[in-house]
Amino acid sequence: MDYNQLAVNLLDAKSLVASVGVIGILAIIFAETGLLVGFFFPGDSLLILAGVAASSAAEKVLGEGAQMSIAALLIGAPLCAIAGAQLGHLFGVKVGPKMFDKPDSKIFRREFVVKAEEYFDKFGPAKAVVLARFIPIVRTFLNPVAGVLEMPAKTFFVWNVIGGLLWTESMLLIGYFTGDQLAPVIDKYLIPAMLLIILVSLSPVFVEVWRERKKKKAADVAEQAPAEAAGSGRHRKG
Template sequence: MDYNQLAVNLLDAKSLISSLGAIGLIAIIFAETGLLVGFFFPGDSLLIIAGVAASSAASSVLGEGHRLPIATLLIGAPIAAIAGAQLGHQIGVKVGPKMFDKPESKIFKREYVQKAEEYFNRFGPGKAVVLARFMPIVRTFLNPVAGTLEMPARTFFLWNVVGGVLWTESMLLIGYFFGDALAPVIDKYLIPAVLLIVLLSISPMLVEVLRERRKKKNAGPEAENADADAVQAGGGRHRRG
């Protein structure tokens, strides 16, 4: 393995799959969802290209000898995604308050916890955890934030399993079943396709946000002040699921 080339191509899904194979891909899914430093990995495109690499179009995309076993991916990817998110939740439970209370931190800001709490309260913990899976970067940081907000472990685990399975399996199967169609245009149209999938996935949340904003606008500034007071009164915790 050329480690210098790998270091340069960490953001290139095709290079990662060609270099690391199925086990490496599963490890990356775990890192992206569980290790806070893994937020930059291209999770969505990685899973779709992995699905293509497991299809009959594998050789035309990655070259000969790089076809991945679809059964390994369908079993390993959701397990890694679920385990990674559980680790992120535990990190939030154990060190979240200290991690997010550092005013000098450029990444782990307290405002993330406050915004996440509003997000939990508005959409409910189940929808929040599931939809976050389809949102790059958010799926990395929401897990420790959920732990920091004291989201019950049992509730988080339930929706973590649902979200982890839906995210990994849907992305893999899109690549697998549409591999032949995607192969000729994958370099040009993969990113727009992923963005479209993400947009469709979070469209219910966007509709809800617009609806809430319209309600606040019609209700006037008193409603906005009441919402802000409610979040502050919550003490930065979400104890109920």
Template sequence: MDYNQLAVNLLDAKALVASVGAIGILAIIFAETGLLVGFFFPGDSLLILAGVAASSAASSVLGEGAQLSIALLLIGAPVCAVAGAQLGHYFGAKVGPRMFDKPNSKIFRREYVVKAEEYFEKFGPAKAVVLARFIPIVRTFLNPVAGTLEMPARTFFVWNVVGGVLWTESMLLIGYFTGAQLAPVIDKYLIPAMALIILVSVSPIIVEVLRERKKKKAEAVESGEPVVGGRHRKG
């Protein structure tokens, strides 16, 4: 393995799949969801390309010897995604309040907690945890924030499993079943395709936000007072 090339291509999903193999992909999925420093990894495109690498189009897309096991990916990816998120939740529950309250911290900022509280209030803890899986960066930071907000470990685990399985399996199977169709155009259209996937993923949140704003505006007009929501602490 060329480690210099790998270091340069950390944001390049195709280079990562070709360089690190199945075990490396699973490690990256764990890091992106469990370690805050892993927020920059291209999780969605990485999983789709991993699915392509497990399909009959693997050699034409990634070269000879790049074939991956779809069974290993379908079992290992959700396990690593769930385990990573559980670690993030545990970390947030144990040290989150101290870390996020540091005014000079460059990563653990109090504003993340405030935004997450609003996110939890708008969608509820279950929907927040599941939807966050499909949003880059959010899927990394929401887990420790959920722990900081004292979301019970059992409740978090249930919806973490639901979100982790839906995210990893859907991305892998998209790549696996469309690998042959993607092969001729994957270099040219991968980035637009990822942008479309992200847009589709966040569209439910956009709809919910617009609906909530409309509802609050209507309530404010009726009551003559602004609507102020409380904080979510336990789900």
């Protein structure tokens, strides 16, 4: 077995869709949202290509035998995404505090909790849970962090269901309804298209980073102003 090829395939949405079938895709969606080790899976592009695989363009894009059931995907994907997130929340409630408080942990870092608290404060817990679905990596880690922050299970469940449905169904239907139009050029433009999807998904993160830098710069200027004013005052007295 070529383990290098296997490793590449795990990160290649097209290869995954063509190889694992509906059950495999559902398992990956569950792992990405429920198991903290699944954060590296290409969830957005995977769902879009799964939608293509359920369209009439399936064989043109993914090869013979790649056809999938859109009904199975539309029902199974949100269920797995919701179940995975619920597991992540439960994990955060039960063992999250101990894991995140370990100073030498490489994955369960305290910074995740701090950043999630800021995310929760800015958008509110409900909106944070929904928006996190569309942000790679964040959708994996926010669920246990919500548990650590003691977000009520019932509240989390309601917004988890809403976010899970919006994310999976929108991605699947984009692929399903555009599959025929994209089929002639999807091989040529697959990589740019997937990169665009990733960039769009990460845009809230970029905006947040930009705002944080702007806020920090403004705070630095505000701190420097009194000191400069005091200095100039002393200079005039002298």
